[in-house]
Structure formats: C-alpha cells, structure tokens
Amino acid sequence: MAKVTVRVYMTEEFKEGAVPLTASTYVEALRSLVAQYPVLRGIILTGDLKLRRDYIYLLNGRSVEFLGKEEAPLNDGDVIAVFPPVGGG
Secondary structure: OEEEEEEEOOOOOOOOOEEEEEEOEHHHHHHHHHHHOHHHEOOOEOOOOOEOOOOEEEEOOEEHHHOOHHHOEOOOOOEEEEEOOOOOO
C-alpha cells in the first residue's frame, strides 16, 4: 500500500483540500475517499464505484488514461487529482 495525497477540485460539494490516503491502485484510493466522504459517491465515481467518463483524473499531473486507467499502480508520495468536467467557449 502506498501513501498518497488526493485532491478533488470541485465547487460546493467538497472543500476538504488535500486528503492523505493509503491504497494500491488509483481507483482503490478514490473508493477509500468516497467511503470517508460519502458526499462524493455518484460525483467522482459512478454508482458502481468506477471512474466517470466526464471527469479528468490525474496521477502526478498525468492522465490515468495513459497509466493503466483505474488500475494504475500507486507509489509512496503520489498525488491524485480529480477535476470536474470543463466547458466553455
């Protein structure tokens, strides 16, 4: 298990800042976060606790799409960031 930091960038739903967690994979860390903060269930993860397609998920500043997706392995000191969908024009 790796000691990581998770940051969720949202508006009203979550204002905790950086949350330290221990987990082996990316999705395991987010599931642990949702267990601690149930307000995030259905927001950063789907109802069946999978990554949502419309959010941006980063591991150390890189998209998890290129690092193993949900099963991206974690190492001590890793930083997980979750951003809501962005739109504009």
